[in-house]
Amino acid sequence: MDNKTITITKDDLATAIRALLPAYNVYAPAGEGERLAFAALDESRLGAINLTGSPVIPPKELLFPRSESLYTLDPETGAATVPEIAESTLIFGVRPCDLRGIENLDAAFLEKGYVDSNYAKRRENTTIIALACVTSPYETCFCESMGGDPLAAKGADVLLTETKAGDAFTAAFQTPKGLQVKLLWDSLAMDCGSAPAMTEGSKPAMTEGSKPAMTGQHNTLRVTKPDDLPQRLMAAFDDPHWAVLSEACLGCGTCSYVCPTCYCFDIDRESGAKEITEYRCWDCCMFSDYSRMAGGHNPRPTKKERLRNRYLHKLAYFDERYGMTLCVGCGRCIAKCPASLDITEVIEWGGGAL
Ligand code: SF4
Numbered sequence: 401m402d403n404k405t406i407t408i409t410k411d412d413l414a415t416a417i418r419a420l421l422p423a424y425n426v427y428a429p430a431g432e433g434e435r436l437a438f439a440a441l442d443e444s445r446l447g448a449i450n451l452t453g454s455p456v457i458p459p460k461e462l463l464f465p466r467s468e469s470l471y472t473l474d475p476e477t478g479a480a481t482v483p484e485i486a487e488s489t490l491i492f493g494v495r496p497c498d499l500r501g502i503e504n505l506d507a508a509f510l511e512k513g514y515v516d517s518n519y520a521k522r523r524e525n526t527t528i529i530a531l532a533c534v535t536s537p538y539e540t541c542f543c544e545s546m547g548g549d550p551l552a553a554k555g556a557d558v559l560l561t562e563t564k565a566g567d568a569f570t571a572a573f574q575t576p577k578g579l580q581v582k583l584l585w586d587s588l589a590m591d592c593g594s595a596p597a598m599t600e601g602s603k604p605a606m607t608e609g610s611k612p613a614m615t616g617q618h619n620t621l622r623v624t625k626p627d628d629l630p631q632r633l634m635a636a637f638d639d640p641h642w643a644v645l646s647e648a649c650l651g652c653g654t655c656s657y658v659c660p661t662c663y664c665f666d667i668d669r670e671s672g673a674k675e676i677t678e679y680r681c682w683d684c685c686m687f688s689d690y691s692r693m694a695g696g697h698n699p700r701p702t703k704k705e706r707l708r709n710r711y712l713h714k715l716a717y718f719d720e721r722y723g724m725t726l727c728v729g730c731g732r733c734i735a736k737c738p739a740s741l742d743i744t745e746v747i748e749w750g751g752g753a754l
């Protein structure tokens with residue numbers, strides 16, 4: 401793999417992204433505060449790019465949309481139309497924890513003999529430019545507690561890291577898709593004297609010696625996760641503490657909607673006179689009717705069972721099936737829960753003594 405790096409000054413960032421627009425549908429964090437979101441970019445939106453925070457809704461929505469039509473049927477002829485999946489999408493500014501979240505989705509949607517075709521097509525068509533967290537975007541981040549590294553994103557096609565001086569980014573090209581981006585930036589540098597400054601360094605940006613330190617807010621190791629956490633929590637399945645933990649929960653589902661690793665969905669149908677649409681949309685295991693069965697029986701009748709299921713799926717069941725934890729420590733569910741529930745308290749409790 402070509403491991404050359406490029407340095408892009410912040411003044412040149414818009415120019416660098418503009419160079420990607422003809423080749424990709426580009427999405428990047430844009431807007432301010434609570435409205436910060438991964439937005440489709442065009443020339444008019446380049447000035448709205450904001451890399452100082454992390455959108456509340458993670459980039460998973462670009463691979464696994466909140467709601468999508470699976471197909472439409474003409475009720476008269478029975479002819480089905482399947483929507484096209486966009487080709488050549490590029491997501492700019494994905495944080496390392498959210499990239500690990502995408503790796504969780506890859507396992508759920510692409511492994512164990514089951515391939516979700518819509519997810520697979522989007523994943524194949526998507527290039528990811530990650531942004532190292534020199535400063536944590538949330539006070540509640542705890543990615544290092546969950547085995548993550550705020551400064552590395554191995555699975556990203558390109559990794560951007562802010563330089564120590566804070567006036568530029570170093571771009572490391574990590575995959576063949578990343579090298580396609582480099583080609584576009586190389587040609588830009590040839591065409592325009594003021595375009596991204598080129599550093600023909602032969603070392604990747606993230607080698608040990610040159611690894612930049614986190615310079616801003618950094619509290620990503622907030623809790624110690626015991627290696628046997630899954631076993632501890634499973635052994636505590638009947639512990640009365642689950643009821644205590646769930647007392648304040650409102651069942652609003654915010655925790656799932658903001659989570660980069662939650663992937664439950666529902667499939668439903670909308671029938672109109674001219675068209676019948678089968679669609680799927682995000683669902684949430686914290687909703688009271690999520691596990692209700694056709695006959696009316698609900699194996700998770702109260703919020704105690706629902707909250708226990710959420711945390712066991714995150715911290716034990718997924719690990720058992722895929723060998724990885726389904727929480728990447730992004731901290732969003734802690735920051736956004738209206739009842740102040742905190743998954744790190746569950747990790748700290750760890751099911752009590754075995
Ligand atoms: S965000 Fe908080 S209150 Fe809402 S369902 Fe999740 S844990 Fe319960």
Ligand code: SF4
Nearest residue numbers: 659727728730731733
């Ligand atoms: S469970 Fe919470 S902290 Fe963990 S990945 Fe999901 S939103 Fe982030």
